[in-house]
Amino acid sequence: MTAVHDSASLIYRSTASQALEGEARVPGDKSISHRSIMFGSLASGTTEISGFLEGEDSLNTLRCFRAMGVSITDPEAGRVTIEGVGLHGLKQPEKPLYVGNSGTSMRLMSGILAGQAFDSVLEGDASLSRRPMKRVIDPLVAMGARIDAGPEGRSPLKIHGGQSLKAIDYAMPMASAQVKSCVLLAGLYAEGCTCVTEPAPTRDHTERMLSGLGVGVARDGARVCIEQADPTTRRLEGRRLEVPADISSAAFFLVAASIVPDSEILLTHVGLNPTRTGVIDILKAMGADIRIENRREVGGEPVADLRVKSAPLHGIAIDEALVPLAIDEFPVLFVAAACATGRTVLTGAEELRVKESDRIAVMADGLAKLGIDATPTADGMIIEGRGEPTPFGSATIYAQGDHRIAMAFAVAGLKARGEVTIHDCQFVETSFPGFAELFNRLGGCLELSRH
């Protein structure tokens, strides 16, 4: 597969469609796919993964672990087999480890690499090189790691090996699952029980998966701790891992089917971990008709099918407690808010400013170009929903290296009087290969061209 940074700009042209209908399983969960490669590599024995996301972000994680000597098969229809090397079996990579657009890879791997005997370098694309890494460097240095970074703690990160790490009890300043996971993963190599206290609940895949593989993570309220104090007793056991469909990818279709009249779609096998379902709660509070069917548990994660029918949406003040539980879904939720009747207010979401792009600024800008009254604030946005059949005009949008911006504006095109033209859509490959094909199969009108 061509790396996204090498490919020509992909352009989407999205125009209004008829009702959406059909059934689909969106690709595998990105957070769980990254972790399945990392933990499978660090486990002893074989790990067989199914449902793996064959997107650029998780493929970059896979390539990095191969570069550290782990034998990992080429993904085939979501199946990957890893011959784990154990917690201390990684080898020094010959070159810098390239993680592309992926914050999750860089932040989680920095925790793992801080505990290794060898030096390593982590680097990413232009978008990732602008994102803050001090948030992981600070707790890792407090544990005894040595890390060199660029100005203001930006990547590339040079991580010096051979340091002996000590457990910390970390009060995390922001609600970030990546920082929490980074510290817990460094904690696997530290003397004593590493703990992290989160200011608000964030996705807990790391805790669930580590426990499932044999290293317990105990939770007491907002505090999570590695259970075993003695590093020599810690060991992950390889096993089968099944990755559910990604609710963050499903979100584009939850909104699309909600806003296009007479639509009804069924999204199957969607991961419904309660730390990820904020998007459903927010859309339901806006009046969406989303039914959860066939609830079951797969590999330690709740999964269900989601039936979505179109419904009139109304604006709301979004509950701040839901923000970390829907953190990646705001670009498309802003599109839903623009289609709703009345005002939607988002607060407490300053983290959106440090994602693949500044998602508050880029979305407010694009919505304004499409004729929506959208006011960015320091920590959120105020959107005056138009509640009309076609609230959007025409505009040309630049996705700014951000897959979710590209897909959110493709959804906006479903309700445009003209055409929404989106540049930089090659980044969609990071999380949602096959997005355009699925969008059109369910009834959307997306034309693709290269520039």
Ligand SMILES: O=C(O)C1=C[C@@H](OP(=O)(O)O)[C@@H](O)[C@H](O)C1
């Ligand atoms: O841990 C993870 O897999 C992720 C955590 C979130 O980031 P933050 O921890 O920066 O909030 C989320 O935005 C990202 O897409 C994936």
Ligand SMILES: C=C(OP(=O)(O)O)C(=O)O
């Ligand atoms: C923020 C995201 O990912 P990451 O931080 O891994 O780049 C995302 O996928 O929306």
